[in-house]
Amino acid sequence: MRDRTPELRLARVLVETTNTLDDNFDPERYLSRVAGHCVELLDASAVGVIFGGADSPAFAAGGHPRDLALGLLGAQQGGGPCVESLGTGRPVPPACLAADERKERWPEFTALARRHGIGTTYAVPLRQRQTLLGALNVFVPETSPGPCADSEMPLAQAIADATAVGLYNHRAYTEYRTLAAQLQTALTSRIRIEQAKGILAERWHTGLDEAFDALRRYARRERLVMDLVATEVIKGSLDDASLRGGWSEPS
Structure with a gap:
């Protein structure tokens, strides 16, 4: 052989x-x-x-x-x-x-x-x-x-x-692997933002769009990413006065 x-x-x-x-x-x-x-x-x-x-x-x-x-x-x-x-x-x-x-x-x-x-x-x-x-x-x-x-x-x-x-x-x-990690991070971030919107809308008795606008304005004013702001809302670390700023509740 x-x-x-x-x-x-x-x-x-x-x-x-x-x-x-x-x-x-x-x-x-x-x-x-x-x-x-x-x-x-x-x-x-x-x-x-x-x-x-x-x-x-x-x-x-x-x-x-x-x-x-x-x-x-x-x-x-x-x-x-x-x-x-x-x-x-x-x-x-x-x-x-x-x-x-x-x-x-x-x-x-x-x-x-x-x-x-x-x-x-x-x-x-x-x-x-x-x-x-x-x-x-x-x-x-x-x-x-x-x-x-x-x-x-x-x-x-x-x-x-x-x-x-x-x-x-x-x-x-x-x-x-890098792309999958980026997509997972984006998805997780989006989930946190949606959760924060829901928390604020329920607490303020307002719509989700108004809650999102408040999150976005605060993030821009403080030069923070939206995901970080949403995380702080979920943790209860941000008070309503800081978040609302000059925004007044619709009559």
Whole structure:
């Protein structure tokens, strides 16, 4: 029977990568874990991820040492595969860093990578449909005995695609949770205001509209939100004279 261990490992990684609907979700920790899985699955020295907006990008990394990937990402300010993939939204195919053209194209990055024994690098975008969320950069050692980077790149893109789905879903989840909380707050506020109107209308023997006008005038005069005024009415903390102000009961 065929040993399916590699396929099972990849399946577990993909399931974990898309499981992001958690209130305690930490993007940096999540992406560092993804990068760590990529190191194992892609036979790499390190893997780094740039994510977030172009104005304030954040880094995540995996590998041993982890600081290697962070340093290689940081060295790409003058150019490098990850920032190119992030800028274009396209993959950057495997590049041999011993080639002279790489030294000219990415001088700072290539010099640092070569000092740490990195022979090949490539990058793939984290994209969910038309939304570009970041880029994933793989650093392969010169002495790597594993498959060539060209054959590994589709696997890296599959993991990047699953990661983008996870990030996108968590973003949507957070937005929906925020919207639900805002709607619940608005509903609760409206209930309190209606309750306060009813209390005043009954106490003053007047209509609900007149009671609401009194609440609104008091809130404007004191520069308070209506919900706070309604809460104080319900608690009995506001006297009628303060609430009515210059308003007189209809005859």
